[in-house]
Amino acid sequence: MGYSVLIVDDSATVRSSMAxxxxxxxxxxADLFEAENGLEALDVLQENWVDIVLAxxxxxxxxxxxxxxxMKSNPELRNIxxxxxxxxxxxxxxxxxxxxxxxxxxxKPCRPEELKNLLVEVLGEWQ
Amino acid sequence: MTKxxxxxxxxxxxxxxxxxxxxxxxxxxxLPEASVLxxxxxxxxxxxYSGDAQGFLELQVQNGFAHILAQNMLGLEDGDEKIASSAAxxxxxxxxxxxxxxxxxxxxxxxxxxxxxxxxxxxxxxxASLKNAGIWLDAEGFMLYMCHGLSDV
Numbered sequence: 575m576g577y578s579v580l581i582v583d584d585s586a587t588v589r590s591s592m593a594x595x596x597x598x599x600x601x602x603x604a605d606l607f608e609a610e611n612g613l614e615a616l617d618v619l620q621e622n623w624v625d626i627v628l629a630x631x632x633x634x635x636x637x638x639x640x641x642x643x644x645m646k647s648n649p650e651l652r653n654i655x656x657x658x659x660x661x662x663x664x665x666x667x668x669x670x671x672x673x674x675x676x677x678x679x680x681x682k683p684c685r686p687e688e689l690k691n692l693l694v695e696v697l698g699e700w701q
Numbered sequence: 702m703t704k705x706x707x708x709x710x711x712x713x714x715x716x717x718x719x720x721x722x723x724x725x726x727x728x729x730x731x732l733p734e735a736s737v738l739x740x741x742x743x744x745x746x747x748x749x750y751s752g753d754a755q756g757f758l759e760l761q762v763q764n765g766f767a768h769i770l771a772q773n774m775l776g777l778e779d780g781d782e783k784i785a786s787s788a789a790x791x792x793x794x795x796x797x798x799x800x801x802x803x804x805x806x807x808x809x810x811x812x813x814x815x816x817x818x819x820x821x822x823x824x825x826x827x828x829a830s831l832k833n834a835g836i837w838l839d840a841e842g843f844m845l846y847m848c849h850g851l852s853d854v
Contacts, residue, residue, distance in 0.1 A: 584818075585790050585793070585794040585797075587771065587774055587775065587787050587790045587791045587794050588794055590775050590787075591774050591775055632797065632816050632817075632818070660801070661797055661798045661800065661801025661802065661816070662801050662814075662816070663804070663805035663810055664804075664805065664810060664812060664813045665810045666811060666812075666813040681801075682722075682798050682801070683718065683721040683722035683798060685721065
């Protein structure tokens with residue numbers, strides 16, 4: 575048992591390295607789903623239950639901001655927490671994302687303790 | 702802002718990104734000798750941004766660096782087949798992260814930008830990038846060159 579997580583990033587290297595960060599942070603994973611962009615993420619969410627979505631901003635087809643807005647406007651998805659994991663450090667952009675309803679923000683490359691703190695803050699400690 | 706400010710921001714971005722993502726420590730080096738430049742074999746990448754300012758970053762890396770980067774980012778053992786298949790993606794993602802950190806460092810946290818997709822540019826020569834007067838770095842024994850430029854609006 576553990577967290578069920580969807581990682582949304584167009585870089586396969588980032589998706590794999592995020593999975594490694596979970597391991598380094600001793601965070602238990604029940605399921606790890608991956609998507610290359612927002613559109614793929616919505617498809618995954620139609621078929622699977624996840625505890626949290628971790629999404630990049632800068633992606634082709636549907637970016638992270640569009641994904642947040644799409645999830646928040648969908649009654650079936652709006653309560654799934656979504657956190658942004660991005661290289662961007664603009665306070666204006668982060669404020670825009672918080673207004674759109676993100677549960678948290680991490681800057682890439684994120685450290686294991688930062689990811690752990692985010693998950694505990696959003697989902698609570700895994701028992 | 703001066704070229705020195707610009708290059709200082711590039712240097713800081715490189716230190717943060719390569720150390721935190723791949724445990725690779727970078728050090729400043731001076732302009733390599735002409736013979737090194739003439740026999741340069743590497744990969745060129747470019748990323749563009751727009752918003753409160755419009756410009757680009759270019760990254761030139763010596764052959765071999767991409768493999769070390771991918772291996773360290775993914776925590777793979779020597780000889781793992783995934784290293785070669787992930788090398789280009791790891792390089793592109795590192796430039797994406799470099800651009801994000803550079804923009805915050807150079808323009809401040811209040812500026813807002815849209816960052817484009819990082820691309821490998823086989824047509825971009827080292828000679829062309831050198832015209833932007835960027836910085837040379839040593840990373841695990843491999844040479845990297847990074848530069849920034851503003852785009853014509």
